[in-house]
Amino acid sequence: MNDAGTPILAEQAAAQVSEAWTEVGRPRPHESAVLHVLGQATYTDDIPELAGTLHAALGLSSRPHARILGIELDAVAASRGVLAVLTAQDIPGLNDCGPIIHDDPILTDGLVQYVGQPIFIVVADSHDNARRAARLANIDYEDLPAILTPQAARAAQSFVLPPMRLARGDAEAAFAGAPHRVRGELHVGGQEQFYLEGQIAYAIPGEDRGMHVYCSTQHPSEMQHVVAHALGLHSHHVTVECRRMGGGFGGKESQSALWAAAAAIAAARLRRPVKLRADRDDDMLVTGKRHCFHYEYEVGYDAQGRILAAQVDMVSRAGYSADLSGPVATRAVCHFDNAYYLSDVEIRAACGKTNTQSNTAFRGFGGPQGAIAIEYVIDEIARHLGRDPLDIRRLNFYGRQERNVTPYGQEIVDNVIHELVDELEGSSDYRARRAAIEAFNKTSPVLKKGLALTPVKFGIAFNVTHLNQAGALVHVYVDGSILVNHGGTEMGQGINTKVMQVVAHELGVDLERVRATATNTSKVANTSATAASTGADLNGKAAQDAARTIRERLAAFVAGQFGGEASEVRFADDTVFVAGQALRFGEVVAKAYLARVQLWSDGFYATPGLHWDPKTMNGRPFSYYAYGAAVSEVVVDTLTGEWKLLRADALYDAGNSLNPAIDIGQVEGAFIQGMGWLTTEELWWNGDGALKTHAPSTYKIPGVSDCPQDFRVRLFKNRNVEDSIHRSKAVGEPPLLLPFSVFFAIRDAVSSVGGHRVQPPLNAPATCEEILKAVAFVEAALA
Template sequence: MNDAGAPAFKAAAWSAVGRARPHESATLHVLGQATYTDDIAETAGTLHAALGLSAKPHANILGIDLAPVRAARGVVSVLTVKDIPGTNDCGPIIHDDPILADGKVEYVGQPIFIVVADTHDNARRAARLAKVEYEELPAILTPQEAHAAKSYVVPPMRLARGDAETAFANAPHKVAGKLYVGGQEQFYLEGQIAYAIPGEDNGMLVQCSTQHPSEMQHVVAHALGLHSHHVVVECRRMGGGFGGKESQSALWAAAAAIAAAKLKRPVKLRADRDDDMLVTGKRHCFYYEYEVGYDASGRILAAKVDMVSRAGFSADLSGPVATRAVCHYDNAYYLSDVDIRAACGKTNTQSNTAFRGFGGPQGAIAMEYVLDEIARNLQVDALDIRKINFYGKTERNVTPYGQAVVDNVIHELVAELETSSEYRARRAAIAAFNAGSPVLKKGLALTPVKFGIAFNVTHLNQAGALVHVYVDGSIMVNHGGTEMGQGINTKVMQVVAHELGVDMDHVRATATNTSKVANTSATAASTGADLNGKAAQDAARQIRERLAAFAANEYGGEVADVRFAADTVFVNGMEVPFPALVQKAYLARVQLWSDGFYATPGLSWDAKTMNGRPFSYFAYGAAVSEVVVDTLTGEWKLLRADALYDAGNSLNPAIDIGQVEGAFIQGMGWLTTEELWWNPGGKLMTHAPSTYKIPGVSDCPQDFRVRLFENRNVEDSIHRSKAVGEPPLLLPFSVFFAIRDAISSVGGHSVNPPLNAPATSEEILDAIAFVEAAAARRA
């Protein structure tokens, strides 16, 4: 500090984190200058590939005539499983997922061969000319059928605490029922794509739209029979991922690389939207059978649930998805005696995979459905039933899997939202409206979220980063996370800028590349900024400490007193521009680059007992939704939504609020309009925008109020922030239960509507008819 104290004040007031900054590629996005994989300039001699797909859900391949394909215009080569030099597998955990079918197909859309041609269109047209002779086999298409046949991709799992059977038998009140919640297509704007460029000495560069470059590196290396060091995978950005490019980009990367290695020419494989949706897996649909016992106040005494997902034909990530569903069945509620069973049904459909929330939404919605029923049975507001079951602060605060909830803010957060949304007054106003409106009925619901943050496989909770400071004072950061529009690069750049005391404009993030940061985890499980931000901070801190030591030696004073802020180094009463110090340090041979690493501490998980501390912390939130339903057509509209989300000490409030808004609408689509439908022959018929309805601008509420809850993470996360990728997707539970509330009003809230998700107009009309009939019988 100098005599006037100005430098210290200037340094203390400055910050690069916690500020609302635009996305680092925002300008490029708006101007159409952001480079995606398909925008990369094609190398001379580039060929284009397409996949030949199965027309049967389960069949032996008796014969295949590829002569018409080879004779088609522009075709250079046709490759089958025999042309794979290494391992024919792209399964992320269990090796049961072939790149190309080998003698048998297990779903409509499974790739059988690769066509390589001079143009994309010629390859696609040729792929349709193959003549395949099948011997059809029995097919299982639904999770219920799989459960009945005991057809699973991994062994069923069970989490039990206490004695649910006895507690249920002794409970004064009981509720039991069934629920079906459908799956969801990721519907990223940029489809699956890989561009493989062969290099010298068996080298292979794969430009790939993927959330997991390291896994793509492993899969490609195994498929080519090479070492990982032969393969470099790079991804600058994705046009959306949502989990669909975590493991399932592997098929496309491997197919492109196999063709490129075989032909010694660059090969691009870009999936058409229809092919993409036919081939790739989606969010798992779930079927539930539940039994819950409760007391006169609505407090849950025993909870039993048997849930089965549609896993598809191979394991993929279904096991971890089911595990997270089991661990999120409690949502924000203490359950003393539970028996939670989950199975991953093997079906002859696309192998389902990660999707934003990764099983957490499917687990939590079942409990919310039960609480909604309890409230109606007791004729009590559902919010009051939810409150009475919340986790406590010091008691009733241990999850069924044994983790103590030490950061619980759900009481304060819900209370704040209840007040700011005028929940009680609106509830009374809606009751008055419905009493005088025979056709249009309004509904209201407030639902909470408690979501665990970390990969539920402990070793994946690690990340690395590289930070380079150049002689002019500019900075480049490379980390293991991938940018899919969620702003991870922006947040990591802010972290590095803050650590080195420079404006964010002086920092640049480069493409994720397996030759720079090795052995990275997928950008998934909402851990991207947590893990990679910490790793980049570690790298930047090492550089800062070297510069601080040099500055103290050069200008005098104590190392501990050197401060970096506002593009300035404050040392011994002097203000030295950051670039000037860097230039001096370079001449003095100070290392100006560093690697960083981070591993989340304190995690543990026993997969056999389903017990431990799988999560670093919990993110919380709540939302209130008001809808109006036309009881004659089943149409509905979201009139107003209020969301309050706990992002901790937000790194970037603008990005975080945008993430909450996007997750809300995406989750609303899952629960209301996005219906996947397979015909009796096992073909997915909703495989294009013309048949699959994602929410549009007109579906967003005119009154949409999103705020961040003032909080600070109790765990030592990056700047005490909290994850914001997946948890907000559970906020639109409030939309689904507001629709159910409106339907319930048809029968005077005396009947529980049997509403499945998605709550399409047809589903709504069926539920209304049930309520009307049940109410008439009671009358």
């Protein structure tokens, strides 16, 4: 026993304990799971309102493109409970909330560019009174020509940014030597983020022009900048705080800025707290979505199905302003290859300026839109050659030692797609099921089954290099409890849980000792958005850096107190092992405090090795790649277009997973969300430019009944070759590409109507109507 009564352990036993103990890699529940279930988790709208709180609503345009000739707001101002009506002239600073280019006004002034564009702010004593008043404005418009589709934007050469081009090799010469060619068009629709918690901001004026904004946002620092600019203040006047979001999916990366700015403008003007909470209809009318894409493609290939040349021209529906459309298009260009080596290729992408909502980030950020085009092409090559699409995919996979450089010049050093697909093919009984489905379809004239296995290779990092940085603060209190604050935001994906596990592991303590607090711009400054699947990578590393500094200070302290080298002190199992003794962590912290050892630290991380030239579209934009594959089996009713997913098998490469339970949940959620994008979630604008699918009654996200009864999700055993946080890999966005297998299984089923002799022209989303059109095309081709 030592003087404190702690049992002395042999050094060998202590080493065994510290080596065996771990906190990362354990399937821990979400840190707020109990609060979620009990309804005690605080979201922005749950924050107790201060005395005198007012409520705001936005007055929206009813025209897609028009000049405002006159606006009469007297009825609005006279409506019950209204205290103020604010227009662009009432903004004290910069009237802009564009994240990159300043082309996105908070309130439009004289020109409206889409149905739903905010024109004025109503501030009233209640949420309902503000909303009712906002609909009483009398606005006189002069209508202007409107562009509504990406095809129309291409025809009119209407773009928010200059088109981009990436080329490698000599595609023209390669086409000339290719024995076979396939060419065609494809349209893939957009997608509403449909977060459970809508856009909301609660702005509270403070002393000396200060403003505290509670906001449901993935990017508190950007909200801080936008609010400061709108109010004509410095960033230090503004604090933005977000404890958690009820979902984000990219829709709260840049587009929460409008709501934060509008609430703050009203609060600054009236010197009272103001809450702006979007109704679901208004939210969907005002905010941008996943970009829809239209493709024109041509691919040359040999008799075996190996791609020799590829050319694709993509145009997206950017909407009326640039927002994040440029980076989205860049990522689409960089993911056109997906898991395939393309020797001679030309990829063009343009961001069509349309009179619709300004589209924005959405889980995958252009990657899914880029990759689905090459998968569509491979599906056609296989059908033309009478081969199984999986065989064509394998033939074109990136190699391990050769054929391993992307069109943008990054060498792939972590390729596991061959082993991963081998494992999934075997575990899913792919070949046997393919034969069984063929036999079923021969005897079933109406119901047709389809099967598809599709791979994923997804680059991880922001494709703007300077955004790949993060900071964190870790505090150890005298009682041994630990508080961590980092720049990431929690939107249900479990980033706080993972960061807490990293800190607990670094300090060798039980997870129960660690708590994460709200993301706050006054604690960690200049943070990047929680996006691009980098949240745990960046913030985990930053928190680990902070915790390691504290651990090293404690190690030096106990080594000085009890002898031995600081490098030999071990922290594990809530215990500090030093010089043959075992001290409880709390005991060490208490002694260190009395010895005036600093028990808090900041941490910082910047992803190394990244570089990108946007002019040549060449470089190393990604730190590493995440891989995956999925097999889906569907049955389609060829008389109604109805279909059902019978079974899905997914295998995903999360590296050395920080938390397998959370990662598997993310894969499952991404799969269903991506399936919705490709099959049921149809955005529809009428001829007047009004989005008519703006509520759950008209917009169909997947429900429980859409999930397959047989859903098998596993993590591929792997360790990241890059020095990511504990050699883990990102799991936020890449799994959204796994349900490509659902779309191509549907296309496979439709193709079986014609004995796989006709290419079904199936666009996404593959709604019942689209499926029936494809079936009719196949039947007509055979008539």
